[in-house]
Amino acid sequence: MMVSRPRAAVNGMRASTLGFATVLLALLLGGDGMAAEITGKVVDPSGEPLAGAVVFVDTLPAGMTAPAPAERTAAMDQVQKQFVPHVLPVVAGTEVSFPNHDQIHHHVYSFSRTKTFELPLHKGENAQPVTFDQLGAAKIGCNIHDWMDAVIVVVPTPYYALTDDAGLFVLRDMPPGTYGVVGWHERQRTSQRQSVEVVDNTTPITLTIDVNPPRARVPARGGARSYE
């Protein structure tokens, strides 16, 4: 898919951000026990790995409150008439900016029930950031370029990750306890939720998501290719 190249770069960025947050958390909590990881893989029912799936914790161990996220901002870039990244998971309450790095205007909007907004024709970094405080997925589009699409997934906790091309994910710096872990994919028909008890070395888990086949968007995709 066309989104695979930018997503790889984003994953890297996301990992470093998470690492930094974990260090901060460890300092704040004063080394209260060793933090662990949940690793695993997201696959479709046929066992094929699913890239671009969001894996996040929706239920924390009893008595634990969701830690405040390290970053309360995120960015949905527009580069070469594509949204970058294609899938952007954020914690509820995150302000997402929409910088435009193309030489042309974009008209970013979402009519999703999660978040309805519109950034009329804008260029550069002038557009007002948008705060996503309601859980769920918001489909993002551009009124000028129908083929441009992205999704911002608003999750309840800072424990989330995006699967790589091999469908692999890592949820880091998790105190021991039993978590509810959910997998989400933009083409999902049904998603899987799983309880995971985090101890020292947690066995990798596998989340299966039943997805619709990818479908061609008409007529904009073809049009986009012919422009490029």
Add this chain to the structure above:
Amino acid sequence: MNWWARRRLRTRILLPFAVLLIGVLLATLWVGSAAVTAWVEGSLRRQFDVTANVFRALLSERAARLRGETSLLAADFALKRALATYDPDTLASVAQNQRERLGVELLWITDERGVLLAAAGGVATIGGDVTSVRPLEHVMRAGTADVVVTEVAGRLMQVVATPVFAPDPIGYLLAGKPIGDDTARALGDATGTRISFLTQGQVFASSLTVDERAAALPLSAGRLGQHLEQGAAAGKTTFLVHAGGIRMLSVLIPIEAEIAQPLFALVQASFDDALGPLGKLPQWVSAIGLVALLLALLVGGVIASGIAAPLAALAQAMGAVLGGDLSRRVTLARGDEVGFLARAFNAMVSGLAEREHIKDIFGRFVSRDVATALLSGDLALAGERRPVTILFQDVRGFTTIAERTAPEVLLRVVNRLFAEMVAAVEAEGGVIRQFVGDGVMALFGAPVLHDDDPERAVRAALGMVARLPSLNEGLQRDGMPLLRIGIGIHTGDVIAGRVGPDQRSEYGVVGDAVNLASRIEGLTRDLEATILVSAATASHLGPGFLFGRRVVLPIRGKAEPVEVVEVLAG
């Protein structure tokens, strides 16, 4: 005789011609009608092909326009924004407005799950699931716009479903344009045909008026019903539908549609209108044929009369001839076979008359050879001088015999004698001139001339004598008197020809020689001789005859004595 053989000649000439002519006319009519029908069917079929193509182009063009316009509408950001409100009242206004804008009959808006949010046109419940409305189901699955022909609230429509992307589908637009009477009429006007859209169970639209439909479109009857039942096989063949006395050539064009029964466009054109002036062809051919038939009968009648009338005249004349009227002649101034027949008839009757005439003249006792010679030759009956040998034969002592014999026996005796005498004469080509009491008079050299008439006469006389013994034997056996004969022969010039008044005239000879021959016969009694010939006759006889006495005797009525010779044998 069968029926045909009993018909009159005129009938037998006219009837075959009339039958032949009628046959030719019917064949012409049939071939002509078949050719015209085939031609008209061909031309209508081409017209139907054009109509089908125009119709498909029209549907496809309408579909493309509907799809294009609806897709543009779906891409309209204001519409997306309005749709995202999911506010029923707002969306109802939007649907109404966009329906007007697109000029469609039906415009529905659903959310991304196919739940109806707003509807302009059609019959639907807001908030209801309309996924089942084709083509929405397919579009929701495939994600691309689609147009189908379907039935919405009993009306035939082209319906497009288009997703509204923002950027994923946030809803769907359904827009429908009816295929109605207007469509059918426009298409019919453009192609010169009558168009109806129908299934086996329903007429959805037609260029016909509502009143006309019931009679013109019998869905479950006749050829149309059959073809509708055949379904997929239809559309290939044309067929005739009779509607109100008009023959409509029809074809069913299948239309791909999402409805329960197969949908067809029924394309029709009046066969009779298409025939145009050619439709009158059978009448014209019939009229011309009738006139030709009447003329043929008239002319044939005249010709047949030309043949039959003279034949009838001939037949009548023939009847008269059969009745004995040999004076009948047929007068026909014609050079053809009938004229020839008439001339031949006349010649034949003339021949018959002549034969009768000859019979009249010569009597019955003319040998066949002589008769043939008489009939075939130009017989001079008018009279001419010619050398003739005359033979007289007489029964010796006949008076005595007659006194002693019963009359009926006597007549039998004489007749038996005459039979032998005639045979002897005819054997030598002579002609019996007359029977004189108990004897005969025969001529040699008249009317038919031979080179050796005197010899023939003498041989005939010898023949008579030779026949006598056997005759007498027979007579004796029957108890009849025996006969002896005397024969006198003389050769001399006589006048030969028709003798006597007209009705009673006979061929005969007149002259002194006749009397002399008779006298010589009379001398046989005196000389007790059987055959006596004059010296004139004897001088013509060749060798081979045995002569007896030769005497010169005075003859009564003759100044000079006459030399006669007795013939004994030959």
